[in-house]
Amino acid sequence: MSASTASPAATTPARAPKVETPWRRFVSEFCESKLALAGLIVFAIIVFIAIFAPWLSPQNPYDLAQLDIMDGRLEPGARDGADTMTYWLGTDDQGRDMLSGIMYGLRISLLVGAGSAIIACAVGASLGLLAAYAGGRTDTVIMRLVDLQLSFPTILAALMILAFLGKGIFNVVIALVIVEWAYYARTVRGTALVERRREYIEAAQCLALPTRRVIFRHLLPNCLPPLIVVATMQIARAIALEATLSFLGLGVPITEPSLGLLISNGYEYMLSGKYWISFYPGIALLITIVSINLVGDQMRDVLNPRLKK
Template sequence: MPVDLADPFAREAEETARPLRSFLRSYFQSPGGTFGLILLVLIVLSAVFAPLLSFQNPYDLLQLDIMDGQLPPGEVSAAYGFPYLLGTDDQGRDMYSAILYGLRISLGVGIISATTAAVIGATLGLIAAYRGGRVESVIMRLVDFQLSFPTILIALMILAILGKGVANVILALVLVEWATFARTARGVGLVESRKEYIEASRVLGVPAWRIMLRHLLPNCIPPLIVIATVQVARAISLEATLSFLGVGVPITEPSLGLLISNGYQYMFSGMYWMSVFPGLSLLVTIVAINLVGDRLRDVLNPRKDT
């Protein structure tokens, strides 16, 4: 249906939709980015609808049968009659179902930690860029201090104090990720804060929070989106590493890293499926997120070649 551009509301809607259409058109010009997005959507949907797609709740003891333990892929459950597509672990858990449930924890930890770190880091970075002086110096020294230590070391120290748990893992990841967002937001904010329209807003007495929210933040969003995408993949891999080391999520809240850890001890006994299939799922998830992040970087980069 054609749009009546004489109508001011229709014209405004058309102007609002035009950047989105341009963005989508640019994004889907890349086969790799398109494949990564489709794959990521399928992974997210599989995690969201895990109860509907799985054969059992692998962490409901009433649905497990110890006699089905350590079955190879393709074996049929003697108790329930359905096939174990990816085999079972030593407790009789269906690996296919466990991976779907594990995706929920891994994706949840990655998305929540990256989003929270982005909000905190962007806020502090914009404050540093706008206020300058001693405020900027304190914030950036904290950023430099945090970035000077290995990420995994800081996370291990935090979890050693707080203990296991999904909430504690998220907190640890936020504390090791916020500095990257703060440095990026501060860099972009410094460039924008020196422009004439920002100086004019200051002279006119516009509140500082309004200048940062309406003028500085929109210019920071494109690079922050790209960094957030990368940080989601990084957070998922860090959570998997922490869980593999035994300091991440508890056994009652499975993640892909914990599944890999549980199956690793059986690798040398020939029961490869307990660790290999969760590992492949983790690899595919991180690759899909990175493909999307790489394409977003190209599309949102204002200096890209056209």
């Protein structure tokens, strides 16, 4: 072989090093916590079960034609009167399969929690951005409303609203939005007050860009990290609050029970030994809230580097 002939290895171009994008850095730092990763996996499974509950559950607990009062309060592992179905987690007082009730109850709890958190986030973030950017009287009025909202106990305010509006999934969402929006507004305003003094905001103002574009195209993206953390925590808080309201009898209707209502249905039977009616929905609610909190705690640590110092 002549000296001028290059080896195959020498002619192979070197691979360019991978560029560490913000998304890759976020995923890498998030996966450093095994608990947060486990929480994310568990929550993904819960969401999957909730979405596909009609195909995964052995019974439709909302269909009265499938319920038999004679099968009420059967122990876990018992079979129905026709010996065609096994109730792996037992039944409640109406003969509802607890496993199916939990699957469908997860749908209601996640729908109410996520829906109220998204709407409250949109309302609170918009008002918080407006207060920080406009300042003056606008800031004063919005923040006094925030102080007034936060001065009321959350559960008491939600109970008063539902006592006026009545039961129903839509009414529960409205009540949760009213009691939650202030947390988002206060968080976004604090971050936006710092960001509005940055050079890029001054440059946008010098270019005479519309106020809406400055707020939502330039200011809002830089307020997202703390907003995402608060939203994650508030979803878990909204699910717990909805369960509390349903347990007290002011939440979702009895025909479409959430986890809180399932727990309430079995509370009076706890002393008689029928523990499973409240126990298993309570465990499902606990696992859901803990998994969301694990994810939220790690996201807070990743998105706020100062907490690592």
